[in-house]
Every structure is written in structure tokens, then in C-alpha cells.
Amino acid sequence: MSVISISDLSIALPRGADREFAVQDCSYDIAAGEILCVVGESGSGKSMTANAVMGLLPEGVSVAKGKAEFGGKDILTVSEAEQRALRGDRIAMIFQEPMTALNPLMRIGDQIAEVFEAHNRHRPAERREKALALIREVQLPDPEKIIRAYPFQLSGGQRQRAMIAMALALEPELLIADEPTTALDVTTQAQILKLILDLREKRGMAVMFITHDFGVVAEIADRVIVMRYGEIVERGNATEVLENPQHDYTKRLLAAIPSGLVGQSTEVAKAPALEIRNLEKTYKTGGGLFRERRDVRAIDNVSLTISRGEVLGLVGESGSGKSTLGRAVVRLVAPDAGEVIVGGTDLAALSDSELRAARHKVQMVFQDPYASLNPRHRVMRALTDGPIAKGVPKDKARARARELMETVGLGADAVDRFPHEFSGGQRQRIGIARALAMDPELIIADEAVSALDVSIQAQVLDLLRDLRTRFDLSILFITHDLRVAAQLCDRIAVMQKGKLVEIGPVSEVFLNPQHSYTQALLAAVPGGGWGQAAE
Amino acid sequence: MAIAGAILSRLIKAAITLLAIAILNFFLVHAAPGDPATVLAGEAGAADEQMIADLRARFGLDQPLYVQLARYVGNIVTLDLGYSFRQGQPVLDLILDRLPATLILTLSAFWISLLAGVALGVAASARVGKFTDTLITGTALLFYATPLYWAALMAVLVFSVQLGWLPGFGYETVGSGYSGFERALDILKHLILPALTLGLFFMAVYMRMTRASMLEVAQQDFVKTARAKGLMPSLIRRRHILRNALLPVVTLAGLQAGQLVGGAVLTETVFAWPGIGRLMFESLAARDYNTILGVFLVSAAMVIVFNILTDLVYRLIDPRIGHKA
Numbered sequence: 001m002s003v004i005s006i007s008d009l010s011i012a013l014p015r016g017a018d019r020e021f022a023v024q025d026c027s028y029d030i031a032a033g034e035i036l037c038v039v040g041e042s043g044s045g046k047s048m049t050a051n052a053v054m055g056l057l058p059e060g061v062s063v064a065k066g067k068a069e070f071g072g073k074d075i076l077t078v079s080e081a082e083q084r085a086l087r088g089d090r091i092a093m094i095f096q097e098p099m100t101a102l103n104p105l106m107r108i109g110d111q112i113a114e115v116f117e118a119h120n121r122h123r124p125a126e127r128r129e130k131a132l133a134l135i136r137e138v139q140l141p142d143p144e145k146i147i148r149a150y151p152f153q154l155s156g157g158q159r160q161r162a163m164i165a166m167a168l169a170l171e172p173e174l175l176i177a178d179e180p181t182t183a184l185d186v187t188t189q190a191q192i193l194k195l196i197l198d199l200r201e202k203r204g205m206a207v208m209f210i211t212h213d214f215g216v217v218a219e220i221a222d223r224v225i226v227m228r229y230g231e232i233v234e235r236g237n238a239t240e241v242l243e244n245p246q247h248d249y250t251k252r253l254l255a256a257i258p259s260g261l262v263g264q265s266t267e268v269a270k271a272p273a274l275e276i277r278n279l280e281k282t283y284k285t286g287g288g289l290f291r292e293r294r295d296v297r298a299i300d301n302v303s304l305t306i307s308r309g310e311v312l313g314l315v316g317e318s319g320s321g322k323s324t325l326g327r328a329v330v331r332l333v334a335p336d337a338g339e340v341i342v343g344g345t346d347l348a349a350l351s352d353s354e355l356r357a358a359r360h361k362v363q364m365v366f367q368d369p370y371a372s373l374n375p376r377h378r379v380m381r382a383l384t385d386g387p388i389a390k391g392v393p394k395d396k397a398r399a400r401a402r403e404l405m406e407t408v409g410l411g412a413d414a415v416d417r418f419p420h421e422f423s424g425g426q427r428q429r430i431g432i433a434r435a436l437a438m439d440p441e442l443i444i445a446d447e448a449v450s451a452l453d454v455s456i457q458a459q460v461l462d463l464l465r466d467l468r469t470r471f472d473l474s475i476l477f478i479t480h481d482l483r484v485a486a487q488l489c490d491r492i493a494v495m496q497k498g499k500l501v502e503i504g505p506v507s508e509v510f511l512n513p514q515h516s517y518t519q520a521l522l523a524a525v526p527g528g529g530w531g532q533a534a535e
Numbered sequence: 536m537a538i539a540g541a542i543l544s545r546l547i548k549a550a551i552t553l554l555a556i557a558i559l560n561f562f563l564v565h566a567a568p569g570d571p572a573t574v575l576a577g578e579a580g581a582a583d584e585q586m587i588a589d590l591r592a593r594f595g596l597d598q599p600l601y602v603q604l605a606r607y608v609g610n611i612v613t614l615d616l617g618y619s620f621r622q623g624q625p626v627l628d629l630i631l632d633r634l635p636a637t638l639i640l641t642l643s644a645f646w647i648s649l650l651a652g653v654a655l656g657v658a659a660s661a662r663v664g665k666f667t668d669t670l671i672t673g674t675a676l677l678f679y680a681t682p683l684y685w686a687a688l689m690a691v692l693v694f695s696v697q698l699g700w701l702p703g704f705g706y707e708t709v710g711s712g713y714s715g716f717e718r719a720l721d722i723l724k725h726l727i728l729p730a731l732t733l734g735l736f737f738m739a740v741y742m743r744m745t746r747a748s749m750l751e752v753a754q755q756d757f758v759k760t761a762r763a764k765g766l767m768p769s770l771i772r773r774r775h776i777l778r779n780a781l782l783p784v785v786t787l788a789g790l791q792a793g794q795l796v797g798g799a800v801l802t803e804t805v806f807a808w809p810g811i812g813r814l815m816f817e818s819l820a821a822r823d824y825n826t827i828l829g830v831f832l833v834s835a836a837m838v839i840v841f842n843i844l845t846d847l848v849y850r851l852i853d854p855r856i857g858h859k860a
Contacts, residue, residue, distance in 0.1 A: 084765045084766075086765070087763055087765035088763060093763045095756060095760065102757055102760065103761070103778075104779070105852065105853060114766065115765075118764050118767070119765060150854040152854070163760070
């Protein structure tokens with residue numbers, strides 16, 4: 001008995017888009033109590049069907065043909081008022097970004113109660129009680145307090161729970177979850193996935209779960225459809241698709257996933273490229289005339305060494321201090337105490353002018369390839385500004401820029417183009433070339449592949465591996481993604497609340513974790529069992 | 536609790552700022568050539584050295600500058616703004632006398648511009664790209680680009696001289712003997728033209744700001760969440776978009792509110808409105824040090840007071856402020 005049945009759905013993109021249809025001839029249905037995962041990379045059109053079902057298609061995008069039968073009606077053709085009546089009541093949706101999906105100026109309780117108001121259920125006094133019950137059901141701590149809290153007072157995972165509470169308010173028959181765990185830490189992700197599984201069990205809802213992550217698929221899906229360029233390329237039971245993919249694209253996607261296979265760590269015993277000794281950084285907040293001071297120890301007495309030619313993976317959840325550590329090494333944040341020794345100089349002790357001269361030794365590759373390049377500068381300028389400031393003659397810097405673009409696989413002629421002419425993966429290659437242009441002793445890659453689709457991610461990881469053997473690069477690779485870390489790194493350092501809790505060769509840390517936090521992190525990786533089994 | 540602490544801390548900072556401003560003003564005014572003695576003597580027509588020296592001695596102008604400064608600061612602390620040689624009255628009385636007229640004018644203009652600006656901005660954003668939007672933005676651009684004095688003169692010409700609907704100058708009908716309600720109505724009639732003129736520019740600014748801000752907030756994720764709940768579009772606009780969109784408008788309104796006392800010189804002059812602005816203008820011409828300094832100080836105090844008020848309003852609208860450690 002299917003709750004929703006979509007047939008021959010095509011969704012037209014506005015004129016001038018890169019293709020005519022966001023989704024083409026798409027048919028599937030979801031039964032009550034079933035979780036269907038819609039998998040695909042960005043631009044595959046995987047969210048569009050969900051938006052069409054919700055009546056929330058973006059401006060200019062429209063349904064070209066097809067039906068979506070729900071409750072005996074084609075909900076694509078009913079009036080806006082009827083669609084509105086369905087939304088939040090019989091069909092509910094949760095979104096990817098819990099940080100921005102809640103109104104920052106409204107209390108959590110009011111935002112949940114608003115669902116009842118929108119559909120004219122219950123008297124205002126009862127709505128609060130109902131909201132409270134929902135907050136309890138999604139297992140938020142201290143419901144009486146949460147109901148009066150504002151979104152900024154909740155963590156990402158808590159906000160996503162609040163979103164789920166809203167979605168569940170009127171007991172929908174269909175829950176659409178659009179990448180609901182992508183922005184969350186692994187342990188939080190594991191909890192949210194479990195919550196969704198439990199609720200499915202309890203309520204018997206149909207769930208359309210949109211994701212790009214096969215790990216999540218392995219964890220949660222009953223059935224899977226794989227989309228590419230708006231078309232369904234593969235469908236089947238979760239185990240079938242994961243174990244025995246038929247379509248080439250699915251095979252490639254699965255192959256691109258950094259598997260549980262632990263990379264062989266190259267033994268490196270050369271001079272250290274980076275030595276961090278007893279590094280400390282405490283963020284002091286408040287401390288005004290009348291406010292209590294609060295200290296957050298972002299880096300708490302951390303010491304570690306990276307040898308020349310070594311890739312050290314620094315993993316941890318958000319707030320663990322891993323990014324602060326990376327920034328402290330480049331001195332984008334000034335450490336309170338300790339030494340950061342790169343090629344014999346203690347960067348932490350340099351004066352501002354000395355630092356300027358030494359800065360080229362450590363280069364960063366940032367997370368967001370879209371925001372880290374100046375959109376008004378050609379690639380040539382992005383690659384030569386640094387070297388020229390360092391004193392490299394202009395001609396030489398330009399020749400080197402062309403050479404580097406060749407090295408990262410974009411071709412020398414690409415230097416004359418602007419960043420917007422490149423895709424995310426290509427921009428990240430430019431980011432890497434930019435870092436290399438400074439001839440650094442150490443590269444810090446801060447979540448450098450986290451924003452990329454899996455297949456692109458695999459290519460960039462290949463590039464990093466290749467560069468590392470060719471140029472004997474030392475890399476501090478900061479990531480929240482343990483699978484990625486396992487693929488690239490020689491050694492892994494695990495941070496929790498500013499402390500370095502475990503460090504060791506990648507095989508040791510992954511196969512025989514000593515610290516309880518490392519164990520918890522590894523256990524929380526979605527589809528962990530499946531990843532291992534596939535070896 | 537946190538709010539009380541924040542206010543107290545702001546007040547202490549404000550007092551220090553105000554004192555610094557007073558001292559700066561003092562030097563600024565004394566840096567200009569000429570002093571009240573020469574002006575008074577000049578106007579009396581008998582400018583012999585002896586008379587000027589006598590006048591200076593009477594007003595304490597013969598003392599060294601630092602003595603004058605010390606005396607001035609000492610007086611300020613005791614809320615004594617000095618005596619206007621020119622008007623023959625204590626400066627505080629002069630200012631308190633003029634303050635209500637100015638505040639009536641500027642506060643009316645402030646509220647007119649804020650309310651109409653936000654309302655028009657919301658209306659324009661709701662029909663973006665349509666005729667209503669074009670009409671509103673076009674009109675706002677016109678108001679924005681029109682020089683204030685020209686708008687004021689035209690308003691007088693059309694509504695007062697040609698049509699005779701409203702009085703063109705003054706605060707109330709002189710010698711009318713009105714009192715109570717009749718007087719209030721009379722003042723209101725006089726108020727309309729200058730308040731509208733003064734408010735037009737900021738109305739255009741608020742309108743554009745509100746419109747842009749509404750359109751930006753409408754793109755945010757939580758608006759999609761609100762739609763996914765099945766809320767009516769009008770409710771989404773009011774409850775989710777408008778409240779968030781108002782934050783930058785409040786910032787701007789706080790800036791405008793700071794000019795409530797000193798910002799109406801031009802309008803007051805054109806409409807012969809007996810307010811602080813004109814007092815300042817007249818005192819400047821007459822080198823009436825004490826009055827100028829007094830007006831400066833009161834204006835500065837107002838800026839600070841409205842800054843604090845803006846911060847409080849911000850706290851009311853945005854729960855993140857103040858909670859943030």
C-alpha cells in the first residue's frame with residue numbers, strides 16, 4: 001500500500017539552465033513504514049522531486065509532466081490552498097541546515113506550536129502542551145527549558161531534533177528528509193538516524209530520505225534509487241544496490257567512497273616539517289564590566305610532530321579545536337603559549353614583520369572552494385600575488401603558475417579564467433595550486449574535500465596523494481570525515497574538547513583504537529558494518 | 536539582570552564620552568576667530584578698547600584658557616550650562632524653552648518616516664517587480680534625491696501660498712489666544728508641512744532598506760521551513776520575514792534618532808520653527824559661546840541616549856544579543 005506514488009514526473013528548469021529538465025521521467029512510490037533513499041550528487045535533481053511534492057519548487061522551476069498521487073489525488077495539480085493544507089500536516093519536511101532552518105528570533109516552542117496554528121488544530125493553550133510532548137518524543141533534554149529557548153541556544157543536533165519535532169507535529173503520513181544529517185557531526189548524525197528509524201517504527205510513516213552519502217544509505221534505507229542528471233539510473237533494495245550495483249555510475253560512486261580500508265602508512269623518518277610543543281589557546285568570552293567571564297580551551301596543551309613527507313590526519317567533531325589548531329599553526333590565531341616550529345623557526349614567537357617573511361612556509365587550503373578565491377581576480381593573479389609579494393620576479397611567478405595549473409590537472413591556459421568558470425572540485429585544485437605556489441614546507445588542508453561530492457572528492461584525494469609523492473609534501477589534513485582520513489593519512493591525531501586524546505599510525509588508530517572517544521567516533525560512522533564487509 | 540548591568544555600564548561610558556565631547560567642543564569653539572565681547576561691542580557701535588576689556592572681564596574671557604575650561608567643566612558637572620550674554624538668560628532655560636518645539640518636529644518626522652518607510656518597503660517587497668513596486672521605489676528615489684530646502688520651499692509654495700490649506704511658517708498662530716485642545720490643533724496644523732518635509736528623505740531610506748532586507752530574508756532557509764509548515768503567506772511575511780528584516784532598519788533608525796535634536800536646522804529655518812536648530816544658528820553668528828556649547832552638549836547627550844535606547848530595542852527584537860557571552 002503505497003503512501004505516495006510518483007509517475008513519469010518531469011520538472012522543467014528555467015530557460016538557460018545547464019539542462020532542460022531537473023528531473024526527467026521519474027517514477028517511484030513509497031509504502032507506509034518504508035524508507036526510500038534518493039541518492040545522487042549535487043545537481044542530480046534528487047531534491048527537486050521532494051520540492052515538487054511539497055509545492056515548494058524554486059522560482060522559475062515547474063512541473064512539466066507527470067503525477068504524484070497522494071491520498072487519492074494528484075497533489076501536483078491541486079490548488080495552492082490545498083497544497084498548503086497538506087504541507088506540515090500530511091506531508092512534512094526537514095532540511096539540511098539545522099543552523100539556518102529555524103527562525104532565529106522565535107522560541108523553539110512557538111515554532112513547533114505554529115504548525116498547529118497553521119492547520120487550526122487545538123486551542124492555543126493546548127498547543128504548548130502538545131509542543132512539550134513532541135520535544136519529549138524527539139528526546140531533547142530538559143523540555144521545559146527547551147520550549148522557551150531560542151535556536152541559538154541549541155546545538156546543531158538539538159536544532160535538527162526540534163525540526164523533526166515540528167515535522168512530526170501532525171503525524172504526517174510522509175516525511176521528507178533532505179540531507180538532514182549532512183551538516184552534523186558523526187556521533188550526532190548517528191543519533192538522528194536512530195531517531196528517524198525509531199519514529200518510522202513507532203508511527204509507520206513513509207520516509208523519503210535524500211542523501212549523497214552511501215554510508216547513511218547503508219544505515220537507514222529499505223530501498224534505494226540512484227539519480228544522475230535528473231534520471232533514475234538504478235533502483236532496488238538497499239542491500240542489492242550496495243552489494244551488487246548494476247549501473248556504472250553507481251559502481252563509480254561506491255568505488256569513490258573512501259572505504260573502511262585503511263591506507264598503508266608510508267614509513268617516514270625524516271626531519272620534522274612541523275613540531276608543535278605544548279600549544280595553548282584559550283578563548284575568553286564576556287569578561288566585560290558586569291559579565292561573568294567564560295574560558296573555552298580550544299587548544300589544551302597539544303604537542304605533535306609531522307615528519308617531512310608525512311600526512312597527518314587531524315580528526316574530531318565540531319568544537320574539538322582541530323580547526324583552531326590548524327589556524328594557530330599559520331598564526332591566523334595567535335596561540336597563548338607553546339611553540340610552532342616549522343623548518344627550525346618558531347612561528348609562534350615571531351614578530352609581525354618577521355612573521356610576514358616566514359608565512360610562506362605554511363600554506364592553507366580552505367574548506368569552501370567557492371568562498372576562498374577572490375571572484376574578481378583571474379586565476380593567474382590568485383597564483384602569483386603571494387610569490388610576487390615574497391619577492392619572486394613577475395615572469396618567474398607567472399611561468400610557475402602555468403606550470404602548477406598543469407600539475408593540478410587543469411591545464412596552463414586556465415590561468416586566464418575567473419574562479420566562477422570552474423566547478424567546486426576544480427576550484428579546490430586551484431586552491432591547492434595556490435598553496436603550492438608559495439613553496440611551503442607544510443600544507444594545512446582544513447576540511448579541504450568536505451564540501452565536494454564523493455566522486456570529486458576521490459579525484460582531489462588522488463591529486464593530493466600524487467602531489468605528496470611527487471613533491472614530498474607534508475600535510476596536516478584536518479577533517480571530520482574518518483573515512484577520508486583513513487584514505488589519505490599516514491598517522492591520525494584525534495582531538496576532543498581541545499585535547500589530543502589519541503595519535504598513532506592510521507592502522508593502529510582505526511583498527512585498535514585506545515581512547516574511548518576514538519572508539520565512539522568510529523562506532524558512529526554510518527554504514528560502518530557495510531564498509532568493513534565490502535573489503 | 537544582565538540588562539540592568541549592561542545599562543549601567545553603558546551609562547558610565549556615556550558620562551565619560553560626554554565629558555570628552557564637552558572639552559573638545561570648548562576648544563573647537565574657542566579656536567574660531569573673534570569672541571562675544573567684540574561682537575557685542577560691534578553691535579553697540581562703540582568699540583573702544585576699554586569697553587571690550589570691561590566686557591571680557593565681566594564674562595571671564597580675560598582669564599587664561601585653562602581657567603575658563605576648568606570653570607566650564609566644573610559648571611557642566613553641576614548641570615550649570617552658563618549664561619547667555621547675548622540673550623540675557625541662563626543657557627539651560629533657553630534650551631529647555633526651545634527643546635519641546637524641536638522634539639515635536641523631529642519625533643513626528645521620525646515616526647512618519649519610520650512607519651511609512653517600513654510599510655512601503657513591505658508593500659514593495661511583496662509585489663517585487665510589479666507596478667506597485669516600481670511606483671514605490673520610483674517615488675522613494677525622487678524623495679531621496681530632492682534637496683530638503685527645495686522640498687520645503689515647494690511645500691510652502693503649494694500647500695500654504697497657493698492652496699492655503701496649511702500655515703507655511705511658525706509654531707502656532709501668534710496672538711490667537713488659543714488654549715488646550717484648540718492650541719494643540721493649531722500646533723498640529725503648523726507641524727504637518729515641516730514634519731513631512733523633514734521625514735521624506737528618511738522615509739525613502741527606510742523604504743529601500745526594508746524592501747532589500749525583506750527580499751534577502753525571504754531567501755533564507757527558515758522561511759522555507761515556515762512554508763513547509765503550511766503557514767499562510769501573509770503570516771510568513773509578518774512573523775518570519777518582517778521581524779528578521781527589521782534588524783538593519785532599527786540600526787538605521789538609531790542613527791537617525793541621534794540627530795533628533797541637532798538635525799533640523801534647515802527645516803527650522805525655512806519654516807521659522809522656534810527650535811534648537813535655529814537657536815544654534817543664531818548663537819553661532821553671535822559668538823554666543825555658552826549657548827553654542829550648551830546646544831552641542833545637549834545634542835551629544837541625545838545621540839548617546841538614543842544609542843543606548845537603540846541597543847535596548849535591539850535586545851528586545853533579537854534574543855541573540857545580550858545572551859551571547
